[in-house]
Amino acid sequence: MRHTILLQAVTPIAHGDTVTGIDNQTNTRIFMRQGMIVDGKPGRVPSISENALRAVLFRNPLHDDLLTRLAIWRGELPQSVVNLLFSGGNMAAGSKAPGDEMALGHQIKRLYPSLDLLGGAVDGFILPRSRLRMAAWLVAREYAPALRLIAPDLVAEAEGISAYDMLTEETRTRGTGAESDGNQMLYTYETLAAGAKLLVEVSLDMHTPEATIASVAHAITCWDGYIGGQGRQGRGRMAVLASDLAPADAYLAHVEASRDAMRHGLTTGGLGTAKLLCAPK
Numbered sequence: 001m002r003h004t005i006l007l008q009a010v011t012p013i014a015h016g017d018t019v020t021g022i023d024n025q026t027n028t029r030i031f032m033r034q035g036m037i038v039d040g041k042p043g044r045v046p047s048i049s050e051n052a053l054r055a056v057l058f059r060n061p062l063h064d065d066l067l068t069r070l071a072i073w074r075g076e077l078p079q080s081v082v083n084l085l086f087s088g089g090n091m092a093a094g095s096k097a098p099g100d101e102m103a104l105g106h107q108i109k110r111l112y113p114s115l116d117l118l119g120g121a122v123d124g125f126i127l128p129r130s131r132l133r134m135a136a137w138l139v140a141r142e143y144a145p146a147l148r149l150i151a152p153d154l155v156a157e158a159e160g161i162s163a164y165d166m167l168t169e170e171t172r173t174r175g176t177g178a179e180s181d182g183n184q185m186l187y188t189y190e191t192l193a194a195g196a197k198l199l200v201e202v203s204l205d206m207h208t209p210e211a212t213i214a215s216v217a218h219a220i221t222c223w224d225g226y227i228g229g230q231g232r233q234g235r236g237r238m239a240v241l242a243s244d245l246a247p248a249d250a251y252l253a254h255v256e257a258s259r260d261a262m263r264h265g266l267t268t269g270g271l272g273t274a275k276l277l278c279a280p281k
Helices: 050-069 079-087 101-112 111-120 142-149 152-158 209-224 249-257 257-269
Strands: 002-009 033-038 041-048 131-137 167-174 185-192 197-203 236-244
Touching: 033 101, 050 079, 050 111, 050 209, 101 111, 101 185, 101 257, 111 209, 142 152, 152 197, 152 249, 167 236, 209 236, 209 249, 249 257
Parallel strands: none
Antiparallel strands: 002 197, 002 236, 033 041, 131 197, 167 185
16 A cells, blocks of 8 residues: 655755764755765765654654543653654663563554554564555656656656755854853754655555554644754745545544553553553663
């Protein structure tokens, strides 16, 4: 099952490159790049990280909304549950797998469609593979060969502009704590221009339950509309131009029907099982 979401930047996007972000020979934070073959030559082309999109579009909106619906304050949760929900979690040092982790993992995924969609790790083991696969392409000349295979209707538009021509620089000031310079320091970063379009493809395996499928659309409904950094300065505001996602009804019905069990599982760290899988620390 494949679905697409077409996004457009309403304000410029700030999205720093992770490769050159630390070892950068200039004072300018470079926009995110990815390796590609363009016109037969390898290079690094402006891009939007799918890993970042996974968190911003799906993980954070779904779990912020879930805690609100279940009337849970983050402080009520074991820290490892918070980590599982909002960063995918990590196995605790010295922890041991319980031996029936596959059965436990599927039990968790049945109760929590968002974890079925996104996966994660509890103290002693990694949950079974997440359902969500995703990819994203800028509607730009460098991505035209990929779009020709994925979304042919966008190729003509893509061929009209290079991703590099969408880049510009912005300079801001921030405090340094030093009185001698007036507490101001200049910093510069590349942005992707307002008007840039991004095609996001969501793929789910054919056995995905209806509630998990529906959670994808609900995540986009709950998303605050921002990607990248500098959101406090209005950067990264996006608009959804089109999508073919399934309705969110099945997810919302599941949460309503399972409210007590979901709440108890999160606050105790059992996640709907009879075992303590996310221990308080």
